[in-house]
Amino acid sequence: MDKWRELRVKFIFLFSVATFLFTLFYVMLLERLSTHNIIPYPHRDTSRHLVQISEDSITPLHQTKHTLVSAYMDQRRKSWDVRIIGIFRRDSIQPLHCLFYCEDHLSSNLTQANILQHSDNFGFPYTTTDVLCEIPKKCRATHVTLVPNKEAGKHTFLPIRNQKTNGDEPQHFDFNFTVCISTLFGDYNNVLQFAQTLEMYRLLGVNRVVIYNTSCGPELDCLLRGYSQEGFVEIVPWPIDHHLKPSHGWMFSKHGGELHYFGQLTTLNECIYRNMERSRYVLLNDIDEIIMPYKHNNLMSLMNELQLQHPKTGVFLIENRIFLKNHFEPSGKFHLPQWNGVPGVNILEHIYREEPGRNVYHAHKMIVQPRMVQQISVHEPLEIFGGQFKVPPDLCWMIHTRGAWRSELKLEELHVDTKLWNFTGKLIPNVDKVLRRTGLLTERPF
Structure with a gap:
């Protein structure tokens, strides 16, 4: 009898140890699967x-x-x-x-x-x-x-x-306006213009900026992290150069590579679908461009008027205006000393703009209702459900600070445009604040 009791005690002990080890192994397995984002599932053969x-x-x-x-x-x-x-x-x-x-x-x-x-x-x-x-x-x-x-x-x-819990949910938007910046690459580090542009958009009513980042400079990376922590900027890592040989230009015959301009066409389309259920409008433009209303104080007032006149329109085409960065406003009133150490272009100093040549193709950028878009290109839609409308320049155009497009024009043939100066009372202190917050501005303005 004692022998059987001894065997029973040993059996219970060994069973308890085996149960403990099995449980420990199972918990560790689940933790490992969770860490690597792996889901176990039964396949067709139930294995x-x-x-x-x-x-x-x-x-x-x-x-x-x-x-x-x-x-x-x-x-x-x-x-x-x-x-x-x-x-x-x-x-x-x-x-x-x-x-x-x-x-x-x-x-x-x-x-x-x-x-x-x-x-x-x-x-x-x-x-x-x-x-x-x-x-x-x-x-x-x-x-x-x-x-x-x-x-x-x-x-x-x-x-x-973009999944919904049921098909009868009312349409709700987290944002009225989202700006999609298609690609940052080549260690881009134009910090001052970047901060000015984002703060200008904030004043115009933009709620979120989405940026696809392949590479940028250290100061811009610091600024981006600050905006991201605040929630105003959403950074999407875009390591396209790890998978393909992207082109630094838009034309294959001239620039070579395997994919157009670091995948710009892909990121623009991805950004539309990313924001399809959360943003009323999406602006598609580059980081050195600002879609600027000229008869309204903000983007919502502009779009309310345009939608009232064109209710079935899903794509609004905005004309480009180049503001030459090699010509400076002569008085220097906005050459501010606190920005001297910040890398990049000061867009407030560049007020001379070109009139586009009407005998050549004129590129546009876009404000879209994403739910009416299926496919988009850089300057025009490819497939949409509604109509498209070219916004008259007296209502809105794009401030694009860059090198000259029509290099033959002389200074006296350019137009003076100080629209941005209307916002300097709020724009300058806002830019100072964000630069100081991220450690890029150490001196206070005079």
Whole structure:
């Protein structure tokens, strides 16, 4: 009897140890999966596999020459539910299938992908590409990926954004105006103009600025981090140069490379979908440009008038006006001593603008209602649901501080434009405040 009691005690002890070790192992496994953003799921054959979720802004697509950027719920076109934005090599397009993760399991059904290359590629081998996917029935899709064949394997999934809890939710916008800055690259460090531009936009009613950052200088990086902590700027890391050879210019025959201008076309489209459900309007322009109302005090007053006159319009085209940075306002009244040590251009000193030549193509930038846009290029929409309208210059144009476009013009042929000076009472102290907050301005203004 004592022998059986001894064996029973040993059995209970060993069972307890085994249970403890199994529990410890399971907890450590769950922690590891959580750390690496991996979700366990039952596959078709009920065996256990792992789903890898991408947290990167650029994700290579396995067994292809393509990369994926992001996925958004988009049910504006019949039969399609999800739009994946990617960068595809134009000469390597192949049939693809959409594979969904459905809340807590992998879908057993693949759906055929509809691949739509954007028509603007400027001759480069790689181009912005949309892939439309249909969600299988009885699948509450949370993540999606593309597969080049129907064989199962280890794939990297993208989260599906812009999801609603139900289809009857009222439209609510977190922001009225969002500015999309397509790309920062080449260690860009024009700090003073950057701060002036962002503070000018804030005065005009902009609530958020989204910037796709490949590289910037140390002072600008410091300024960006300050704006990001405040919540005014959203920085999207954009390491496109780790995946492709991006061009520093817009024309393949002249500038070479694999992709137009560090992926500018891709980031502009991505930014529209990123803000489709949260911003009433999106402004698409470069960091050295300000879309400026000339008959209104702010952007909302301008857009209220334009929408009243053009209620079915989704894209408003804004003409460009170049303010020459090599000509300075002669009195020097805004050559402020506290900005002497801040790198960059002081846009308040440049008041001489060109009139555009009307016998050549004239580029525009845009204010859009993102829900009416499907595809966009740099200067015009590619596919939209509503109309487009060229805003008359007397209402609004773009202040673009840069080198001359029409170099043959003499100083007396330029126009004096001091519109920015109307805002200096608030603009200058606001710029000083943000520069001082980030340690870029140490002296107080005189």
